[in-house]
Amino acid sequence: MKDDSRAMAIEGARFFGEISASISHEIKNVLAIINENAGLLQDMVMMIEKGMPLSPERLSVLARSLTRQVNRGDRIVKDMNRFAHSADHSSESVDIGEVIQFICLLAARLIAMKGEPPRIEVPATPITADTNRFFLEDLVWTCLCRAMDARAPDQNICIVAEKAGNAPQIRFCGLAEDFLAREAGLPSPRETMVAGLLGVDLKTDSDKGEIVLIFP
Incomplete structure:
Protein backbone atom coordinates (compact mmCIF):
# COMPACT_ATOMS: atom_id res chain seq x y z
CA MET A 1 0.00 0.00 0.00
CA ALA A 87 -8.13 17.53 -6.15
CA ASP A 88 -10.29 18.83 -3.30
CA HIS A 89 -12.20 15.58 -2.67
CA SER A 90 -11.08 11.96 -2.68
CA SER A 91 -14.47 10.93 -4.03
CA GLU A 92 -17.54 12.78 -5.28
CA SER A 93 -20.38 12.52 -7.77
CA VAL A 94 -18.81 13.47 -11.11
CA ASP A 95 -20.50 14.32 -14.41
CA ILE A 96 -18.45 12.20 -16.81
CA GLY A 97 -19.37 14.22 -19.89
CA GLU A 98 -18.37 17.45 -18.14
CA VAL A 99 -14.97 15.97 -17.26
CA ILE A 100 -14.36 15.01 -20.89
CA GLN A 101 -15.28 18.49 -22.13
CA PHE A 102 -13.20 20.20 -19.46
CA ILE A 103 -10.05 18.21 -20.17
CA CYS A 104 -10.36 18.87 -23.91
CA LEU A 105 -10.75 22.58 -23.13
CA LEU A 106 -7.91 22.64 -20.60
CA ALA A 107 -5.47 20.78 -22.85
CA ALA A 108 -6.58 22.45 -26.10
CA ARG A 109 -3.05 23.67 -26.84
CA LEU A 110 -1.51 20.20 -26.34
CA ILE A 111 -4.28 18.61 -28.39
CA ALA A 112 -3.74 21.08 -31.23
CA MET A 113 -0.08 20.03 -31.37
CA LYS A 114 -1.24 16.47 -32.12
CA GLY A 115 -3.82 17.35 -34.77
CA GLU A 116 -7.55 17.94 -34.94
CA PRO A 117 -9.46 18.17 -31.64
CA PRO A 118 -11.68 15.18 -30.84
CA ARG A 119 -15.40 15.18 -31.41
CA ILE A 120 -17.30 14.81 -28.14
CA GLU A 121 -20.65 13.07 -27.79
CA VAL A 122 -22.39 13.35 -24.42
CA PRO A 123 -26.07 12.71 -23.62
CA ALA A 124 -28.46 15.51 -22.71
CA THR A 125 -29.00 13.87 -19.32
CA PRO A 126 -25.71 13.85 -17.36
CA ILE A 127 -24.09 10.49 -16.66
CA THR A 128 -22.53 10.51 -13.20
CA ALA A 129 -20.19 8.27 -11.24
CA ASP A 130 -18.83 8.42 -7.70
CA THR A 131 -15.09 8.72 -8.27
CA ASN A 132 -11.99 10.86 -7.80
CA ARG A 133 -12.36 13.80 -10.20
CA PHE A 134 -8.64 14.60 -10.42
CA PHE A 135 -7.51 11.10 -11.33
CA LEU A 136 -10.44 10.66 -13.71
CA GLU A 137 -9.21 13.77 -15.53
CA ASP A 138 -5.77 12.16 -15.57
CA LEU A 139 -7.11 8.90 -17.02
CA VAL A 140 -9.21 10.66 -19.68
CA TRP A 141 -6.15 12.69 -20.71
CA THR A 142 -3.75 9.72 -20.94
CA CYS A 143 -6.29 7.65 -22.91
CA LEU A 144 -6.93 10.60 -25.22
CA CYS A 145 -3.19 10.95 -25.84
CA ARG A 146 -2.94 7.27 -26.80
CA ALA A 147 -6.05 7.59 -28.97
CA MET A 148 -4.61 10.58 -30.84
CA ASP A 149 -1.35 8.74 -31.40
CA ALA A 150 -3.36 5.80 -32.76
CA ARG A 151 -5.66 7.90 -34.94
CA ALA A 152 -6.78 6.00 -38.04
CA PRO A 153 -5.97 7.69 -41.38
CA ASP A 154 -8.59 10.22 -42.49
CA GLN A 155 -10.52 9.83 -39.25
CA ASN A 156 -11.06 12.07 -36.28
CA ILE A 157 -11.09 10.83 -32.71
CA CYS A 158 -14.50 10.76 -31.07
CA ILE A 159 -15.04 10.55 -27.30
CA VAL A 160 -18.41 9.13 -26.29
CA ALA A 161 -19.92 9.20 -22.78
CA GLU A 162 -22.78 6.72 -22.45
CA LYS A 163 -24.30 3.95 -20.37
CA ALA A 164 -23.97 0.26 -21.16
CA GLY A 165 -26.75 -1.23 -19.09
CA ASN A 166 -26.37 0.47 -15.73
CA ALA A 167 -22.62 1.05 -16.06
CA PRO A 168 -21.31 4.43 -17.26
CA GLN A 169 -18.58 4.17 -19.83
CA ILE A 170 -16.32 6.31 -22.01
CA ARG A 171 -15.33 5.20 -25.50
CA PHE A 172 -12.43 6.67 -27.49
CA CYS A 173 -13.31 5.84 -31.10
CA GLY A 174 -11.61 6.20 -34.49
CA LEU A 175 -8.35 4.42 -33.68
CA ALA A 176 -6.35 2.39 -36.19
CA GLU A 177 -6.99 -1.32 -35.64
CA ASP A 178 -3.42 -2.32 -36.51
CA PHE A 179 -2.02 0.13 -33.94
CA LEU A 180 -4.16 -1.29 -31.14
CA ALA A 181 -3.09 -4.80 -32.12
CA ARG A 182 0.56 -3.88 -31.52
CA GLU A 183 2.28 -3.56 -28.16
CA ALA A 184 2.27 0.25 -28.48
CA GLY A 185 -1.53 0.14 -28.47
CA LEU A 186 -1.75 -1.62 -25.12
CA PRO A 187 -2.64 0.34 -21.97
CA SER A 188 0.42 2.00 -20.49
CA PRO A 189 1.49 1.32 -16.88
CA ARG A 190 0.31 4.86 -16.13
CA GLU A 191 -3.20 4.19 -17.48
CA THR A 192 -3.39 0.81 -15.76
CA MET A 193 -2.36 2.26 -12.41
CA VAL A 194 -4.86 5.13 -12.49
CA ALA A 195 -7.66 2.88 -13.76
CA GLY A 196 -6.93 0.51 -10.87
CA LEU A 197 -7.13 3.36 -8.35
CA LEU A 198 -10.52 4.41 -9.73
CA GLY A 199 -11.82 0.86 -10.03
CA VAL A 200 -12.40 1.44 -13.74
CA ASP A 201 -12.19 -1.44 -16.21
CA LEU A 202 -9.84 -0.33 -19.01
CA LYS A 203 -10.21 -2.25 -22.27
CA THR A 204 -8.81 -2.01 -25.78
CA ASP A 205 -10.98 -3.28 -28.63
CA SER A 206 -8.80 -3.61 -31.72
CA ASP A 207 -11.69 -4.90 -33.85
CA LYS A 208 -13.72 -1.72 -33.29
CA GLY A 209 -10.71 0.58 -32.98
CA GLU A 210 -11.68 1.75 -29.50
CA ILE A 211 -10.37 2.32 -25.99
CA VAL A 212 -13.15 1.79 -23.44
CA LEU A 213 -13.39 2.85 -19.80
CA ILE A 214 -16.15 1.04 -17.90
CA PHE A 215 -17.12 2.36 -14.48
CA PRO A 216 -18.31 0.09 -11.67
Whole structure:
Protein backbone atom coordinates (compact mmCIF):
# COMPACT_ATOMS: atom_id res chain seq x y z
CA MET A 1 0.00 0.00 0.00
CA LYS A 2 2.87 2.32 0.82
CA ASP A 3 4.41 1.75 -2.62
CA ASP A 4 1.00 2.32 -4.26
CA SER A 5 0.55 5.61 -2.39
CA ARG A 6 3.99 6.78 -3.48
CA ALA A 7 3.31 5.83 -7.09
CA MET A 8 0.00 7.69 -7.07
CA ALA A 9 1.61 10.77 -5.53
CA ILE A 10 4.24 10.76 -8.29
CA GLU A 11 1.58 10.26 -10.97
CA GLY A 12 -0.60 13.05 -9.57
CA ALA A 13 2.34 15.45 -9.50
CA ARG A 14 3.31 14.50 -13.06
CA PHE A 15 -0.21 15.06 -14.40
CA PHE A 16 -0.63 18.35 -12.53
CA GLY A 17 2.75 19.53 -13.80
CA GLU A 18 2.01 18.52 -17.40
CA ILE A 19 -1.27 20.45 -17.52
CA SER A 20 0.03 23.41 -15.49
CA ALA A 21 3.02 23.79 -17.82
CA SER A 22 0.69 24.05 -20.80
CA ILE A 23 -1.55 26.56 -19.01
CA SER A 24 1.41 28.71 -17.96
CA HIS A 25 2.59 28.74 -21.60
CA GLU A 26 -0.79 30.15 -22.63
CA ILE A 27 -0.60 32.80 -19.90
CA LYS A 28 2.87 33.80 -21.14
CA ASN A 29 1.45 34.19 -24.65
CA VAL A 30 -1.27 36.49 -23.30
CA LEU A 31 1.27 38.58 -21.42
CA ALA A 32 3.52 38.79 -24.49
CA ILE A 33 0.66 40.17 -26.59
CA ILE A 34 -0.30 42.65 -23.86
CA ASN A 35 3.34 43.76 -23.65
CA GLU A 36 3.45 44.21 -27.43
CA ASN A 37 0.30 46.33 -27.29
CA ALA A 38 1.78 48.37 -24.45
CA GLY A 39 4.76 49.12 -26.71
CA LEU A 40 2.41 50.26 -29.47
CA LEU A 41 0.60 52.48 -26.98
CA GLN A 42 3.89 54.07 -25.96
CA ASP A 43 4.70 54.73 -29.62
CA MET A 44 1.34 56.47 -29.99
CA VAL A 45 2.06 58.64 -26.95
CA MET A 46 5.36 59.71 -28.52
CA MET A 47 3.55 60.55 -31.76
CA ILE A 48 1.09 62.76 -29.88
CA GLU A 49 3.92 64.47 -27.99
CA LYS A 50 5.54 65.33 -31.34
CA GLY A 51 2.29 66.81 -32.60
CA MET A 52 1.66 64.07 -35.13
CA PRO A 53 -1.99 63.26 -35.93
CA LEU A 54 -3.40 60.07 -34.44
CA SER A 55 -6.60 58.41 -35.60
CA PRO A 56 -9.04 57.58 -32.79
CA GLU A 57 -9.71 54.30 -34.63
CA ARG A 58 -6.12 53.17 -33.97
CA LEU A 59 -6.63 53.69 -30.25
CA SER A 60 -9.95 51.90 -30.43
CA VAL A 61 -8.37 48.88 -32.16
CA LEU A 62 -5.62 48.77 -29.55
CA ALA A 63 -8.12 49.01 -26.69
CA ARG A 64 -10.16 46.13 -28.13
CA SER A 65 -7.03 44.02 -28.50
CA LEU A 66 -6.06 44.63 -24.87
CA THR A 67 -9.58 43.81 -23.69
CA ARG A 68 -9.58 40.53 -25.64
CA GLN A 69 -6.29 39.46 -24.09
CA VAL A 70 -7.37 40.42 -20.56
CA ASN A 71 -10.56 38.38 -21.03
CA ARG A 72 -8.54 35.49 -22.44
CA GLY A 73 -6.12 35.60 -19.52
CA ASP A 74 -9.01 35.73 -17.05
CA ARG A 75 -10.60 32.66 -18.67
CA ILE A 76 -7.31 30.73 -18.56
CA VAL A 77 -6.76 31.53 -14.88
CA LYS A 78 -10.34 30.52 -14.03
CA ASP A 79 -9.83 27.19 -15.80
CA MET A 80 -6.55 26.67 -13.94
CA ASN A 81 -8.28 27.42 -10.64
CA ARG A 82 -11.03 24.96 -11.50
CA PHE A 83 -8.41 22.34 -12.35
CA ALA A 84 -6.60 22.90 -9.06
CA HIS A 85 -9.86 22.35 -7.15
CA SER A 86 -10.30 18.99 -8.90
CA ALA A 87 -8.13 17.53 -6.15
CA ASP A 88 -10.29 18.83 -3.30
CA HIS A 89 -12.20 15.58 -2.67
CA SER A 90 -11.08 11.96 -2.68
CA SER A 91 -14.47 10.93 -4.03
CA GLU A 92 -17.54 12.78 -5.28
CA SER A 93 -20.38 12.52 -7.77
CA VAL A 94 -18.81 13.47 -11.11
CA ASP A 95 -20.50 14.32 -14.41
CA ILE A 96 -18.45 12.20 -16.81
CA GLY A 97 -19.37 14.22 -19.89
CA GLU A 98 -18.37 17.45 -18.14
CA VAL A 99 -14.97 15.97 -17.26
CA ILE A 100 -14.36 15.01 -20.89
CA GLN A 101 -15.28 18.49 -22.13
CA PHE A 102 -13.20 20.20 -19.46
CA ILE A 103 -10.05 18.21 -20.17
CA CYS A 104 -10.36 18.87 -23.91
CA LEU A 105 -10.75 22.58 -23.13
CA LEU A 106 -7.91 22.64 -20.60
CA ALA A 107 -5.47 20.78 -22.85
CA ALA A 108 -6.58 22.45 -26.10
CA ARG A 109 -3.05 23.67 -26.84
CA LEU A 110 -1.51 20.20 -26.34
CA ILE A 111 -4.28 18.61 -28.39
CA ALA A 112 -3.74 21.08 -31.23
CA MET A 113 -0.08 20.03 -31.37
CA LYS A 114 -1.24 16.47 -32.12
CA GLY A 115 -3.82 17.35 -34.77
CA GLU A 116 -7.55 17.94 -34.94
CA PRO A 117 -9.46 18.17 -31.64
CA PRO A 118 -11.68 15.18 -30.84
CA ARG A 119 -15.40 15.18 -31.41
CA ILE A 120 -17.30 14.81 -28.14
CA GLU A 121 -20.65 13.07 -27.79
CA VAL A 122 -22.39 13.35 -24.42
CA PRO A 123 -26.07 12.71 -23.62
CA ALA A 124 -28.46 15.51 -22.71
CA THR A 125 -29.00 13.87 -19.32
CA PRO A 126 -25.71 13.85 -17.36
CA ILE A 127 -24.09 10.49 -16.66
CA THR A 128 -22.53 10.51 -13.20
CA ALA A 129 -20.19 8.27 -11.24
CA ASP A 130 -18.83 8.42 -7.70
CA THR A 131 -15.09 8.72 -8.27
CA ASN A 132 -11.99 10.86 -7.80
CA ARG A 133 -12.36 13.80 -10.20
CA PHE A 134 -8.64 14.60 -10.42
CA PHE A 135 -7.51 11.10 -11.33
CA LEU A 136 -10.44 10.66 -13.71
CA GLU A 137 -9.21 13.77 -15.53
CA ASP A 138 -5.77 12.16 -15.57
CA LEU A 139 -7.11 8.90 -17.02
CA VAL A 140 -9.21 10.66 -19.68
CA TRP A 141 -6.15 12.69 -20.71
CA THR A 142 -3.75 9.72 -20.94
CA CYS A 143 -6.29 7.65 -22.91
CA LEU A 144 -6.93 10.60 -25.22
CA CYS A 145 -3.19 10.95 -25.84
CA ARG A 146 -2.94 7.27 -26.80
CA ALA A 147 -6.05 7.59 -28.97
CA MET A 148 -4.61 10.58 -30.84
CA ASP A 149 -1.35 8.74 -31.40
CA ALA A 150 -3.36 5.80 -32.76
CA ARG A 151 -5.66 7.90 -34.94
CA ALA A 152 -6.78 6.00 -38.04
CA PRO A 153 -5.97 7.69 -41.38
CA ASP A 154 -8.59 10.22 -42.49
CA GLN A 155 -10.52 9.83 -39.25
CA ASN A 156 -11.06 12.07 -36.28
CA ILE A 157 -11.09 10.83 -32.71
CA CYS A 158 -14.50 10.76 -31.07
CA ILE A 159 -15.04 10.55 -27.30
CA VAL A 160 -18.41 9.13 -26.29
CA ALA A 161 -19.92 9.20 -22.78
CA GLU A 162 -22.78 6.72 -22.45
CA LYS A 163 -24.30 3.95 -20.37
CA ALA A 164 -23.97 0.26 -21.16
CA GLY A 165 -26.75 -1.23 -19.09
CA ASN A 166 -26.37 0.47 -15.73
CA ALA A 167 -22.62 1.05 -16.06
CA PRO A 168 -21.31 4.43 -17.26
CA GLN A 169 -18.58 4.17 -19.83
CA ILE A 170 -16.32 6.31 -22.01
CA ARG A 171 -15.33 5.20 -25.50
CA PHE A 172 -12.43 6.67 -27.49
CA CYS A 173 -13.31 5.84 -31.10
CA GLY A 174 -11.61 6.20 -34.49
CA LEU A 175 -8.35 4.42 -33.68
CA ALA A 176 -6.35 2.39 -36.19
CA GLU A 177 -6.99 -1.32 -35.64
CA ASP A 178 -3.42 -2.32 -36.51
CA PHE A 179 -2.02 0.13 -33.94
CA LEU A 180 -4.16 -1.29 -31.14
CA ALA A 181 -3.09 -4.80 -32.12
CA ARG A 182 0.56 -3.88 -31.52
CA GLU A 183 2.28 -3.56 -28.16
CA ALA A 184 2.27 0.25 -28.48
CA GLY A 185 -1.53 0.14 -28.47
CA LEU A 186 -1.75 -1.62 -25.12
CA PRO A 187 -2.64 0.34 -21.97
CA SER A 188 0.42 2.00 -20.49
CA PRO A 189 1.49 1.32 -16.88
CA ARG A 190 0.31 4.86 -16.13
CA GLU A 191 -3.20 4.19 -17.48
CA THR A 192 -3.39 0.81 -15.76
CA MET A 193 -2.36 2.26 -12.41
CA VAL A 194 -4.86 5.13 -12.49
CA ALA A 195 -7.66 2.88 -13.76
CA GLY A 196 -6.93 0.51 -10.87
CA LEU A 197 -7.13 3.36 -8.35
CA LEU A 198 -10.52 4.41 -9.73
CA GLY A 199 -11.82 0.86 -10.03
CA VAL A 200 -12.40 1.44 -13.74
CA ASP A 201 -12.19 -1.44 -16.21
CA LEU A 202 -9.84 -0.33 -19.01
CA LYS A 203 -10.21 -2.25 -22.27
CA THR A 204 -8.81 -2.01 -25.78
CA ASP A 205 -10.98 -3.28 -28.63
CA SER A 206 -8.80 -3.61 -31.72
CA ASP A 207 -11.69 -4.90 -33.85
CA LYS A 208 -13.72 -1.72 -33.29
CA GLY A 209 -10.71 0.58 -32.98
CA GLU A 210 -11.68 1.75 -29.50
CA ILE A 211 -10.37 2.32 -25.99
CA VAL A 212 -13.15 1.79 -23.44
CA LEU A 213 -13.39 2.85 -19.80
CA ILE A 214 -16.15 1.04 -17.90
CA PHE A 215 -17.12 2.36 -14.48
CA PRO A 216 -18.31 0.09 -11.67
